[in-house]
Amino acid sequence: xxxxxxxxxxxxxxxxxxxxxxxxxxxxxxxxxxxxxxxxxxxxxxxxxxxxxxxxxxxxxxxxxxxxxxxxxxxxxxxxxxxxxxxxxxxxxxxxxxxxxxxxxxxxxxxxxxxxxxxxxxxxxxxxxxxxxxxxxxxxxxxxxxxxxxxxxxxxxxxxxxxxxxxxxxxxxxxxxxxxxxxxxxxxxxxxxxxxxxxxxxxxxxxxxxxxxxxxxxxxxxxxxxxxxxxxxxxxxxxxxxxxxxxxxxxxxxxxxxxxxxxxxxxxxxxxxxxxxxxxxxxxxxxxxxxxxxxxxxxxxxxxxxxxxxxxxxxxxxxxxxxxxxxxxxxxxxxxxxxxxxxxxxxxxxxxxxxxxxxxxxxxxxxxxxxxxxxxxxxxxxxxxxxxxxxxxxxxxxxxxxxxxxxxxxxxxxxxxxxxxxxxxxxxxxxxxxxxxxxxxxxxxxxxxxxxxxxxxxxxxxxxxxxxxxxxxxxxxxxxxxxxxxxx
Numbered sequence: 446x447x448x449x450x451x452x453x454x455x456x457x458x459x460x461x462x463x464x465x466x467x468x469x470x471x472x473x474x475x476x477x478x479x480x481x482x483x484x485x486x487x488x489x490x491x492x493x494x495x496x497x498x499x500x501x502x503x504x505x506x507x508x509x510x511x512x513x514x515x516x517x518x519x520x521x522x523x524x525x526x527x528x529x530x531x532x533x534x535x536x537x538x539x540x541x542x543x544x545x546x547x548x549x550x551x552x553x554x555x556x557x558x559x560x561x562x563x564x565x566x567x568x569x570x571x572x573x574x575x576x577x578x579x580x581x582x583x584x585x586x587x588x589x590x591x592x593x594x595x596x597x598x599x600x601x602x603x604x605x606x607x608x609x610x611x612x613x614x615x616x617x618x619x620x621x622x623x624x625x626x627x628x629x630x631x632x633x634x635x636x637x638x639x640x641x642x643x644x645x646x647x648x649x650x651x652x653x654x655x656x657x658x659x660x661x662x663x664x665x666x667x668x669x670x671x672x673x674x675x676x677x678x679x680x681x682x683x684x685x686x687x688x689x690x691x692x693x694x695x696x697x698x699x700x701x702x703x704x705x706x707x708x709x710x711x712x713x714x715x716x717x718x719x720x721x722x723x724x725x726x727x728x729x730x731x732x733x734x735x736x737x738x739x740x741x742x743x744x745x746x747x748x749x750x751x752x753x754x755x756x757x758x759x760x761x762x763x764x765x766x767x768x769x770x771x772x773x774x775x776x777x778x779x780x781x782x783x784x785x786x787x788x789x790x791x792x793x794x795x796x797x798x799x800x801x802x803x804x805x806x807x808x809x810x811x812x813x814x815x816x817x818x819x820x821x822x823x824x825x826x827x828x829x830x831x832x833x834x835x836x837x838x839x840x841x842x843x844x845x846x847x848x849x850x851x852x853x854x855x856x857x858x859x860x861x862x863x864x865x866x867x868x869x870x871x872x873x874x875x876x877x878x879x880x881x882x883x884x885x886x887x888x889x890x891x892x893x894x895x896x897x898x899x900x901x902x903x904x905x906x907x908x909x910x911x912x913x914x915x916x917x918x919x920x921x922x923x924x925x926x927x928x929x930x931x932x933x
Contacts, residue, residue, distance in 0.1 A: 507646070508639055508642055509634075509635045509642045509646055510646075512635050512636075514633075514692050514693065515634040515635050515646075517688045517689070517692050518627075518630055518634055518647075518689075519646060519647065519650055521581065521684075521685040521686075521688035521689045522627065522647065522650040522685070523650050523653065524681040524682065524683075524684035524688070525585055525682060525685040526650060526654035526655075526658070527654040527657055527661070527681050528588070528658070528679075528681030528682050528685075529616075529658065530654050530655050530658025530659055530662070530762075530766070531658045531659075531662040531665075531677060531678050531681070532592065532616070532662075532674075532678055533658065533662075533762075534659045534663060534666070534674075534744075534758060534759060534762060535662050535671050535674035535675060536609060536613070537550060537743070537758075538666060538744055538755050538758065539604070539609070540553060540606070540744070541744050541745065541748055543605075543606060544606065546869065547745035547749075547865055547868040547869050547873060548865050548866060548868070548869040550741055550744060551738070551741060551861050551864065551865020551866070551868070552610075553606075553609055553610060554741040554857070554861050555861055555862055556610045556613040556614045556617065557614065557616055557617035557620075558856075558861065560620070560621045561617055561852065562852060562856060563621075564622055565621045565624075565625070565849070565851035565852045566709050566852065567621070567622065567848075568580075568621045568623065568625045568626070568844075568848050569625045569709070569712060569844045569846070569847060569848020569849070570845065570848070571625075572625040572626035572629050572844030572847070572848070573708065573842070573843075573845055574708070577626035577627075577629060577630050577633075577844075578630070578689050578690065578692045578693075580626040581623050581627060581630075581689045582690060583623075584620075584622055584623035585623075586682070586686065588615075588616060588619050588678075588682050589678075589683060589686075591612050591615050592612075592675050592676075592679050593676070593679050594612075595609070595612050596672045596676045596678075596679070597672075599671050599672040599675060625844045625845075625847040625848045625851060628647075628834075628847045629844045629847055631643050631644055631835060634692070640832070640835050641776075641832055642777065644828060644832045644835050645774075645776040645777040645828050645832065646773075648769075648773040649770060649773040649777065651827070652766055652769030652770040652773050652820070652824050652827075654766070655763070655765060655769055655770075656763045656767045656770060659759045659762035660759050660762075662674045662759060663756050663760070664759070666755050667755055667756055711842070711845070712842060712845025713845075713849070715845075715846065716849055719837065720896075720898070721786065721833065721897045721898045721901050722833075722846065723895075724786075724894070724897060724898035725786075725789070725830060725834070726850065727887075727891055727894075728830075728887070728888065728895070728898070729830060730887055731793045731796075731883075731884040731887035732796065732823065732826065733856050733857050734856060734859060734883070735797070735864075735880040735881070735883040735884040735887070736797065736800060736819075736823070736880065736881070736884045737857060738857055738860045738861035738865070738880065739800055739877050739880045740762075740765065742865060742868050742873050742877075743762060744758055745868060746873040747761060749873065750807065750872070751809055751812065757809060760813060761809070761813045761816050764814070764816045764820070765816040765817065765820040765823075766820055768816065768817035768819060768820025768822075768824065769820035769821065769824030769827075770820075771817075771820075771821050772792075772821040772822060772823065772824025772825040772826075772828065773824040773825070773827075775821075775825065776825065776828045776829065776832075782829065783902060784902060785829050785832065785833055786833070786895075786897075786900070787899055788825065788829060789825075789826055789829040789830060789833070790888055790891055790892045790895075790898070791888075792822040792823070792826040792829070793822075793826055793885075793887065793891075794885050794888035794889060794892075795822050796822040796823055796826065796884060797881045797882065797883070797884030797886075797887075797888060798881065798885055799822070800880055801877070801878050801882060801885075802815055802881075803816070803881070804877035804878035805878075833901070834846055834847065834850065860883075864876045864879065867879060
C-alpha cells in the first residue's frame with residue numbers, strides 16, 4: 446500500500462508535489478501553493494516599529510494636530526513668535542551697543558507694553574465682534590513692515606533710539622489687538638475634548654520660539670549683523686500670514702453685538718462675578734509686574750555682570766525658553782492636572798524664588814540652569830492659565846476675558862520702569878532680588894485669598910465648561926442684541 450503523500454506527489458501538479466515533499470522532509474505545516482491567482486498578492490508586512498511609535502505618540506500627546514485648522518494656527522503662531530523673540534534679542538543688543546543703559550532697555554519695553562494696557566480692551570472687543578483670522582493677518586502685516594523698516598535703518602547706519610521707540614510701540618499695539626483673537630481661536634479649532642491638549646501645545650509654540658528665536662538671533666547677529674536679524678523677522682511674519690489666511694474655524698462663531706461700552710462692561714462684570722477667573726487675573730499680576738520685566742534686563746545682566754557676549758546672551762535666553770518648553774510639554778504629557786489652581790499658584794511662588802537665587806549667581810552655566818528652571822515654571826503657569834480660561838469662559842465671552850488678561854501684561858511698565866531704574870542705580874542683581882521677592886509675595890497672597898482658585902479641581906473645571914455653554918445658550922436667547930447674535 447502506497448503512502449498517501451507519495452500518491453499526492455505522483456498524481457498532483459508540479460507545484461503541489463514540491464509542497465508535499467517539503468512537508469515530508471522538513472515536517473513543516475502546509476502552506477498555500479503559489480499559483481497564478483495569488484502570485485501577484487504582496488506579502489503582509491508587519492508595521493515598522495518607528496511608524497507605530499510615532500502613531501502612538503501622535504494619538505496620545507498630539508491629537509489636536511489631526512485638525513487642520515489647529516495645525517495652521519500652530520504654524521502661524523510659531524512663525525510670529527519666533528520673529529518676536531528674534532526682535533527681543535536683536536533690539537536689546539542694539540540698545541546696549543547704542544546706549545549701554547539698562548534704563549533705556551526698560552524704557553523701550555515700556556513703549557512696547559503701554560499699548561497692551563490701552564488697546565487690550567479694544568483687541569478683546571474686536572476679537573468677539575470681527576473675524577479673528579483677519580485680525581491676525583492685519584497685525585502680522587504691520588509687524589513685518591515695521592521689522593523691514595528697522596532693518597533698513599540699521600543697514601544704512603541711520604538707526605536711532607527714537608526709531609526703536611516707535612517700532613516697540615507699533616509691535617505692542619499689534620500684540621494687544623491680535624493676542625485675544627489668537628487665544629480665542631484655539632478652542633474654535635479643535636473639539637471640546639481636545640481643548641486642554643490644544644492649549645498646552647499652543648503654549649509650547651511660544652516657548653519653542655523662546656528657544657529658537659534668541660539662539661537664531663544670536664547666531665545671525667554674530668555672523669551677519671543686527672540688520673540681518675530684522676530681515677529674518679520679516680520671513681517669520683510672512684510665514685504666519687500664509688498659514689492664518691487658510692484658517693476657517695471662525696466662520697460660524699456667534700458675534701458680540703451692541704455698543705462697545707456695553708460689550709466691554711459685560712466682560713468686566715463676568716470676570717468680577719466668577720471667583721476663579723478673578724483670582725487668576727490677580728495671580729497674573731505677579732509675572733506681569735515683577736518677573737517678566739526682569740527678563741528684559743538680561744542683555745545688561747549678561748554684558749555688565751557676567752562680562753559675556755551676544756552669543757552667551759542667546760544661550761541663557763534660549764535656556765529660559767527651553768525650560769518653558771519642558772513646562773508646557775509636561776502638561777501635554779500629563780493625562781489631567783487634578784488641582785490646576787494650586788499648581789498655577791505654586792509655579793508663581795517658585796518662579797519668584799528662583800529670581801532671587803539668580804540675583805546671587807555669576808557663573809554662566811549656573812545662570813543658564815536657573816533660567817531654565819524659571820522658564821519651566823513660567824511655562825506651567827502660562828499653559829495652566831490659558832487652559833483654565835478656555836474651559837471656564839464661554840466662547841462668546843472669551844475674547845474679552847483674554848483682553849483683560851492682556852491688560853495685566855500691559856501693566857508690565859508699572860513694574861518695569863522702577864526695576865530698570867533700580868538696575869541703573871544699584872545694579873541688575875538688586876533689581877532681580879526685589880522683583881523675585883515681590884512676585885513670591887503675590888503668589889502667597891493669592892493662595893490665602895483666592896480660595897476658589899485654590900480649591901479648583903479638574904472635575905470642577907469640566908463641570909464649569911458645560912455650565913459655560915449653557916450660560917452662553919441662555920444669553921443668546923435672552924439678550925441677543927446686547928450680548929450675542931449669530932453672524933456678523
